[in-house]
Amino acid sequence: MQKGSKKVLSVCSVATLLIAGTTLPAAVKADSSNQVNRLGGQDRYETAAKVAQAGWTSSDYAIVANGEGYADALCSIPLAKAKDAPVLLTSGGSLNQNTLNQLKDLNVKHVIVVGGTGVVPESVLNEIKAQVSDVQRLGGQDRYETSVRIAEALKTKPVKAVIASGEGYADALSAGPSAAINGxxxxxTRQNSLPDAEANYLKTNSSITETYVIGGTGSVSDSIKDLFTSPKRLGGADRYETNTAVLKEFASSFNFGNIYAALGKGPIGNEFADALTGGALAAKNKNPLIITGYTLSSSTKDFLDENVPKNSTLTVLGGTGNISDSLADEIKDAFGKASNGGGGGGSTTATDITADIVKYYGPKIQDTIASNPDLGKYYDVDTTDSITLKVKGSYEDKITTVQDIFNNVDKADVGDINTPGTIAYRVQKIYDLASAHVNAAKIDGKTFQDFLIAEKAKDSKFSQYIKDGGSIDVQLVAQKIKNKEIDYDSYTAFITSLESAIKDSVNLSNPSPTIAIKGTPFSINRIEQDNKVLYDSSLSREVNIDDILGVTSTVGTFKVYVDNGNSYFYITIQG
Incomplete structure (x- = not known):
């Protein structure tokens, strides 16, 4: 979204900006009695595999790191988020079998190995290459240079950066999901000296205007902190207070409907693995990650009490040897004072103003949507008692989810774009709806067709389906679907590639704006669908593009925050 443009949108056009989207993470079943899940295996390698299974049904990328030494792997969570990749572990001179199985099961095409040959030997890379053709190593002379190599691999011009100690793992792990979500x-760094690799990186990345220094002076001294641009220290008396300080700072980035918990301290001194691999999943789902010892610290307990709704779910990372069932219950029991309805970091004291919105502004909202040339032809709007949008058309006309394209293709004809029920009609309908919502939003003034042209220019495997003018070759796609050469997984791979084309063709460094609602004094700060964040003006444009591309359906109930997050109202979209 353009800074300061105050682009006038319908109140749902961001929520339904793209009905196309990437595959949602596999649901983790909760115990309905206490809402506690566990992702754990016999060891850290199997736990990493279970985390990957819970978050990804397929993945183009995977990160592979040493499971015994934390140093090189600490900074990999932002890269994992950027690549939508799980973090898998290995050790010794051969590839761990759990990791190999996941590379196969997820159909991974690209592997990024973190660390030099001292932590992940060439023999392991050769085993990976036997399964995956594209294998890249990111490693330096030491952990500090490796952190720079990973930062460079993000291929962005960051405006903010996180600084953490390389002489311990707790602070960097605490910051992992927050850093990843915010790009x-x-x-x-060392406690009392700044490594040359970091100093050189900061010199060549003058775009960084804010830094978050994680941990107390025992981790990063004041003399080092003061070397950074606009530094802000997020630390406490111990790793648990530091963890909660980070979570409080970035609370608006999180969906508090689920909390991940991992062991952050133990007798061996390398109890980092579950928080590392689980941190990638937490970042993917925009959930907070707490670290704990064998007992729950008072600072963590207070944070959970004050910030996490009672009915939120707890997902424990690792087996009972790390976090016992009794400790898991204690963590879950600490959830308390926060509103049960907020979710996603919205204000816990926000007021529901749906009735007032309907009473005073309903007709104006209805007129705004109805008169929008892109949206009005797809929705009927009713603001009599609530704000309800209904997809126009007869039953067979209503294509509201990506999955609708692939339903009963064996019985459907390829047909044409004007015949409801045919595959070509379904593809055209999805294309029209996606185009309508992107064109209504106008990211940097670009249309959906502009983004498709950018995708075609990449000369990717999907370019064959895009015409020169930036439209989909509907008949070709429909025939491929009928022949089962294109399925839902192929579609989600296309959306992932399109996401890359969008990010390459807009200015990601511009802030995200609030969105004015025509005819009202309100501007939208945040939109959620079933506690999943779709848009948040406090987050980066890159994060918001990820969220919008994660929308797979136009139908559902949307919670819209206005008035700087102090108020909200609901919109229902019916199929």
Whole structure:
């Protein structure tokens, strides 16, 4: 979205900006009695595999790191988020079998190995290459240079960065999901001296105007902190207070409907693995990650009590040897004072103003949507008692989810774009709806066709389906679907590639704006669908593009925050 443009949108055009989207993470079943899940295996390698299974049904990318030494892997969570990739572990001179199985099961095409040959030997890379053709190593002379290599691999011009100690793992792990969600690299430093690699990176990345220094002076001294641009220290008396300080700072980035918990301290001193691999999943789902010892610290307990709704779900990372069932219950029991309805970091004291919105502004909202040339032809709007949009058309006309394209293709004809029920009609309908919502939003003034042209220019495997003018070759796609050469997984791979084309063709460094609602004094700060964040003006444009591309359906109930997050109202879209 353009800074300051105050682009006038219908109140649902961001929520339904793209009905196309990437595959949602596999649901983790909760115990309905206490809402506690566990993702754990016999060891950290199997736990990493279970985390990957819970978050990804397929993945183009995977990160592979050493499972015994934390140093090189600490900074990999932002890269994992950028690549939508799980973090898998290995050790020794051969590839761990759990990791190999996941590379196969997820149909991984690109592997990024983190660390030099001292932590992940060439013999392991050769085993990976036997399964995956594209294998890249990101490693330096030491952990500090490796953190820079990972930051460079993000291929962005960051405006903020996280600084954490490379001489311990707790602080960097605490910052991992927050940094990843907000597109910030994690750079490692020594307590009392700044490594040359970090100093050089900061010199060549003058776009960084804010830094978050994680941990107390025992981790990063004041003399080092003061070397950074606009530094802000997020630390406490111990790793648990530091963890909660980070979570409080970035609370607006999180969906508090689920909390991940991992062991952050133990007798061996390398109890980092579950928080590392689970941190990638937490970042993907925009959930907070707490670290704990074998007992729950008072600072963590207070944070959970004050910030996490009672009915939120707890997902424990690792087996009972790390976090016992009794400790898991204690963590879940600490959820308390926060509103049960907020979710996603919205204000816990926000007021529901749906009735007032309907009473005073309903007709204006209805007119705004109805008169929008892109949206009005797709929705009937009713603001009599609530704000309800209904998709126009007969039953067979109503294509509201991506999955609708692929339903009963064996019985459907390829047909044409004007015949409801045919595959070509379904493809055209999805294309029209996606185009309508993107064109209504106008990211940097660009249309959906502009983004398709950018995708075609990449000369990717999907270019064959895009015409020169920036439209989909509907008949070709429909025939491929009928022949089962294109399925839902192929479609989601296309959306992932399109996401890359969008990010390459807009200015990601511009802030995200609030969105004015025509005819009212309100501007939208945040939109959620079933506690999933779709748009948040406090987050980066890159994060918001990820969220919008994660929408798979136009139908549902949307919670719209206005008045700086102090108020909200609901919109229902019916199929």
């Amino acid at each position: 910030m690299p994690i750079l490692l």
